[in-house]
Amino acid sequence: RNSTISPENSIPPIPSPPVGGFHRRPLPAPSIGFSTARGKELFKQSIAEHGAEIYFRLAEAFHTQEEPAFCGLGTLVMVLNALEVDPGKIWHNSNWRWYDEHML
Structure with missing residues (x-):
């Protein structure tokens, strides 16, 4: 049996993104992204200072x-x-x- 890739069994091409709308807009200053190094640092600090207690209940109910x-x-x-x-x-x-x- 031949296992070469042919048009019948190849992966379909990735569709082009839509023309309108937006995806992943950058945050305006002075906002800090949660997943950035600074965002993670602030989150760790908040946990250490007991300022993030409600975060865990909110995350559970996301x-x-x-x-x-x-x-x-x-x-x-x-x-x-x-x-x-x-x-x-x-x-x-x-x-x-x-x-x-x-x-x-």
């Missing part, structure tokens, strides 16, 4: 908004879940009582 227009709802969902506020409703026909954007 939520990415479903739609661009849901930024406020996405933030509220993350905060309510981090603060462990019981929504009093079952989430997505499961056993979990957890906020999501469609419950607000």
Whole structure:
């Protein structure tokens, strides 16, 4: 059996990026990227000084908004879940009582 690459079994080409929109805009000064060396230094300092206690609860409840227009709802969902506020409703026909954007 011949294992050479042919058009039938080759990897498809990577599509060109869309013309509109943006991707990974640089942060304006004086903002500091969280994953930069300075951002990591500040985070370590904050942990050492007990100034990042809420970070871990927020990270556990991290939520990415479903739609661009849901930024406020996405933030509220993350905060309510981090603060462990019981929504009093079952989430997505499961056993979990957890906020999501469609419950607000």
